[in-house]
Amino acid sequence: MSLLGRRWPAPLAKPMAPFFVAGLVMLYGVNSFANVLMNTDEFKNDPRNPNVKGKKPEAH
Template sequence: MSLLGKKFSGPVARPMMPFYAAGLVILYGVNSFANALAATDEYKNDPRNPALKNEAPKH
């Protein structure tokens, strides 16, 4: 007796491919939009901007 229940042999990855591709497109779009917003003049010098963490602090 298996703890996971009965095993069914059915395709999983192939029918889900459009959803995986759409998820990647959405993630790419959200990432590029967030990077574009972080580069605007309003948030360019904000200390919460993750792009500024790589630079040395200016005194």
């Protein structure tokens, strides 16, 4: 007896493939847009920007 119950002979990956592809496209688009925004003049010197080449916090 399986913990997940009975195995049903229903396809899962094939009908969901367009949603998987759309999710990857959205993740790529959001990441690209975030990278573009990090390099704008408004946020280029923001201390929260991970690309800022400023002082590093001193160790204890």
